[in-house]
Structures are given as structure tokens and as C-alpha cells.
Amino acid sequence: MSGALDALSLPLDGVRLIEAGAGSGKTWTLATLYLRLLLERRLTPERVLVMTFTRAATAELAGRLRARLELAERLLHEEAPAQPRDGDGAEAAATRRLLAQALAAWDGDLDGLRRHARAARHAGDLAAVSTLHGFCQRALREIGFAAGASLEAHALLENEQALREEAAADFWRARGASDAAAARLLADAWGTPQKLARALGEARWEGRRVHAPADDGAAQAARRALERAAAAVRALNGDAFAAARQAIERATVGKTRAAKGKALERIAAAVRNEAAFDPADASLLTEAAKLLPTAFVGSQALGIAEAPALDAIRAWHAAADAARAAEAAARADAAARLLLEAR
Incomplete structure (x- = not known):
């Protein structure tokens, strides 16, 4: 019931709900x-x-x-x-x-x-x-006895948190010791057994089941796009990099010019050393993606290699974003499975 409450006039039959703040009586x-x-x-x-x-x-x-x-x-x-x-x-x-x-x-x-x-x-x-x-x-x-319960003494817990922490620690040790991937996932998702124990007590996991998402091939697509992008950058020749240095000199100044120049040198060195792209180096391609619009687009020396390189790296970025989303979903799914296993 709501409003002012008079305990002396309240009926003694039925169900009553009394809600009020601390110190209100x-x-x-x-x-x-x-x-x-x-x-x-x-x-x-x-x-x-x-x-x-x-x-x-x-x-x-x-x-x-x-x-x-x-x-x-x-x-x-x-x-x-x-x-x-x-x-x-x-x-x-x-x-x-x-x-x-x-x-x-x-x-x-x-x-x-x-x-x-x-x-x-x-x-x-x-x-x-x-x-x-x-x-x-x-x-x-x-x-x-009349209820058919065990005659042994029953120990009822006021607070289950200590028991959950003990169970979570046991689970953490057992799964982490036998499965390196599970150990990494436990550390990334919860950090400590105590945080896992708190998650175990959340009502939203009661009766929960996890269904593996369908594999949409995002990771494979990103890998193929990464290889195409690496091949496009590898196709750039010395004349293209020379023209790119000139483009950077014209388009940038100060620290930006120095940073882009160093990045260009790293990419050029990787192109000369084919082993640097085996497997394709995503960090170098990220730098190339930042440099291409400034250093290469419009460069006469690039010629035919310009458009394929730029398009390939753009495709790689799109595929990589999809792959990261798929990986995040898969990790969330795996973490949920671990949590349900711990419960």
C-alpha cells in the first residue's frame, strides 16, 4: 500500500507491503x-x-x-x-x-x-x-524426518560469496593449468578469481545457455585481404618511394614530416626485405594506409601500382574491422561458456 501508514488501523489479515526509507519507522x-x-x-x-x-x-x-x-x-x-x-x-x-x-x-x-x-x-x-x-x-x-530430508546437520550459509570465491579459484586453477587459451581468456575477461566469483552470483546467468554463433568467415576474409594489401605494397618500386618522399616534403612540415618520413623508410625497408611480409605485417600496412593518401596518391612515379595498393589496403581495413568484431563475439561467447562451466 502507499501513502501514510497507521499501524493501529491496519487490518491484521492479508498481505501488506511496507516500503520506506531508513529511519522512517x-x-x-x-x-x-x-x-x-x-x-x-x-x-x-x-x-x-x-x-x-x-x-x-x-x-x-x-x-x-x-x-x-x-x-x-x-x-x-x-x-x-x-x-x-x-x-x-x-x-x-x-x-x-x-x-x-x-x-x-x-x-x-x-x-x-x-x-x-x-x-x-x-x-x-x-x-x-x-x-x-x-x-x-x-x-x-x-x-x-517428516519431510524426508537428511538427518545430518544442515549448514546454511548467510553469504555465499566466500564459497563462490573458493569454487572460482579451484576452477581457475584447474582450467588454466590444462588449457592455455582458457587461462588467457580468464585473465582477459575477469583478471582475478574474485571478479569471476562475483559474476557467478549474478542472476542473469541463472539457467543461461550459450549457442555458438555461425562462422561468417570474417577472419579468413581479413587474412586474404591482408595478403592482397601486402602484395600491393610489395609491388611498389624504388621510383614510387622516391616520389612518395617528395610528396611528403611538399605536403607536410615539422614533426609530421619527420614521422611520415620515418614510416615511409620502414615500409621501404620491409619491401626490400620480403621476409618482413611473410606473414604480412599488419602494423606496417596500417602505416602504409596512413601514408598512401599523402605520399602516393597523385604521384606520377606510382603509375599503375597506385590504385591497386590503395584499394587493397582499404579492403584490408574493412575486412580487419569485421574480423575484430567476429573475434570479439567469439571471445565473449567463449567467456560465457567458461562462466557457465564454472557455475
């Missing part, structure tokens, strides 16, 4: 509803189940419930306990209103309500206030 509201169940519905503490997520929250809530019940019992021993008093604090005033509702439920039987409140306080140690995992452990212990 959620615990006070829960304690009020708990006390109403005990006094208005005449329930005993062991008949009301109160659960929290953490031990700290359980300890705090149990203390608040006990304190509210003790306050109610103390007020019940006053004359006309439901009547407001000057000097009452907010908690005492709210508890008197609650006692008025409880007395109406008891048809005005103040003595009966007093006896019930006293018995509830004495049974406080039997109150079912625990964490979620604590309640489950208690249920397994008490009715495990």
Missing part, C-alpha cells in the same frame, strides 16, 4: 503490528513468525518487540491504562491507543488482558524471531 510499525497480534488476537509469541535478513536486524527487532511488550504490560497495571496521560511520550501514547483496541477485543476484560500480556512476556524466549536462513535451519531440524 518501519521497525516501530512492525513492533506495533506484532503487539497487536499478541494482545488483540490473543496469540502467543511462538505463534507469530518474525524473520529478517541479517543477524543484526534480528537482534535489534527482538529487542524492540520485547521492549514494547514490557511497556504494554506495565501500562496495563495502571488504573484505566487506555486513558491518555499528561507527559506520555509518543511510544507510550501509541501503546495506550493499542491497549484501548485490545480491551475492546477482550470485551473490557482487563484482568484477562493483563494475564495474557504477562504470559506473553514470560514466553518471550520462545518468540520465533530469526533470520531467514535460521528459520529454514530450524524447520529442517524439527521436521526434517
Whole structure:
């Protein structure tokens, strides 16, 4: 429900959702509803189940419930306990209103309500206030035989992260030791077993399956284009490189001219040394791709070699981009498979 909430008028039947920020009174509201169940519905503490997520929250809530019940019992021993008093604090005033509702439920039987409140306080140690995992452990212990569960002691974990980290470390060692490619992929994708362990706990991987993408031949296409680009650059002769140096001198100045000149020398040396292009050197072709528009296009010395070289390197760039995308998809697929295997 939304809007302002009055715990004293809220029906005790059905399901209610209480959402509010820290310090807004959620615990006070829960304690009020708990006390109403005990006094208005005449329930005993062991008949009301109160659960929290953490031990700290359980300890705090149990203390608040006990304190509210003790306050109610103390007020019940006053004359006309439901009547407001000057000097009452907010908690005492709210508890008197609650006692008025409880007395109406008891048809005005103040003595009966007093006896019930006293018995509830004495049974406080039997109150079912625990964490979620604590309640489950208690249920397994008490009715495990009837439920067909193992009679061995059950150890329920409050936090699975330590167990995940241990499992991730074991998986990392086992897969990394036997598969170099898997070791590299683990290191690239997650870096450490601890990061893999955190990924293992993400809900998006629950029940997930990975289907290998169809091979579109992008890597093979890039390789063929790389070879064509290398052949085109290898076809450039000394006259072409001389003309290219002149073009660089005309088109550039300063550090740019020096950098392009050095790059041109590296490419020329690679052309003279055919082994440099076996296999084709992608880094040199990247430099050639940057130089061709400046150094070679428009050069009379290049002649017929100019267009094939430029077109080949452009084709190589396009194929290389496709190959990198395919490789990234394949690595993501392989990483997902490793993660699912670790789970």
C-alpha cells in the first residue's frame, strides 16, 4: 500500500507491503503490528513468525518487540491504562491507543488482558524471531524426518560469496593449468578469481545457455585481404618511394614530416626485405594506409601500382574491422561458456 501508514488501523489479515526509507519507522510499525497480534488476537509469541535478513536486524527487532511488550504490560497495571496521560511520550501514547483496541477485543476484560500480556512476556524466549536462513535451519531440524530430508546437520550459509570465491579459484586453477587459451581468456575477461566469483552470483546467468554463433568467415576474409594489401605494397618500386618522399616534403612540415618520413623508410625497408611480409605485417600496412593518401596518391612515379595498393589496403581495413568484431563475439561467447562451466 502507499501513502501514510497507521499501524493501529491496519487490518491484521492479508498481505501488506511496507516500503520506506531508513529511519522512517518501519521497525516501530512492525513492533506495533506484532503487539497487536499478541494482545488483540490473543496469540502467543511462538505463534507469530518474525524473520529478517541479517543477524543484526534480528537482534535489534527482538529487542524492540520485547521492549514494547514490557511497556504494554506495565501500562496495563495502571488504573484505566487506555486513558491518555499528561507527559506520555509518543511510544507510550501509541501503546495506550493499542491497549484501548485490545480491551475492546477482550470485551473490557482487563484482568484477562493483563494475564495474557504477562504470559506473553514470560514466553518471550520462545518468540520465533530469526533470520531467514535460521528459520529454514530450524524447520529442517524439527521436521526434517517428516519431510524426508537428511538427518545430518544442515549448514546454511548467510553469504555465499566466500564459497563462490573458493569454487572460482579451484576452477581457475584447474582450467588454466590444462588449457592455455582458457587461462588467457580468464585473465582477459575477469583478471582475478574474485571478479569471476562475483559474476557467478549474478542472476542473469541463472539457467543461461550459450549457442555458438555461425562462422561468417570474417577472419579468413581479413587474412586474404591482408595478403592482397601486402602484395600491393610489395609491388611498389624504388621510383614510387622516391616520389612518395617528395610528396611528403611538399605536403607536410615539422614533426609530421619527420614521422611520415620515418614510416615511409620502414615500409621501404620491409619491401626490400620480403621476409618482413611473410606473414604480412599488419602494423606496417596500417602505416602504409596512413601514408598512401599523402605520399602516393597523385604521384606520377606510382603509375599503375597506385590504385591497386590503395584499394587493397582499404579492403584490408574493412575486412580487419569485421574480423575484430567476429573475434570479439567469439571471445565473449567463449567467456560465457567458461562462466557457465564454472557455475
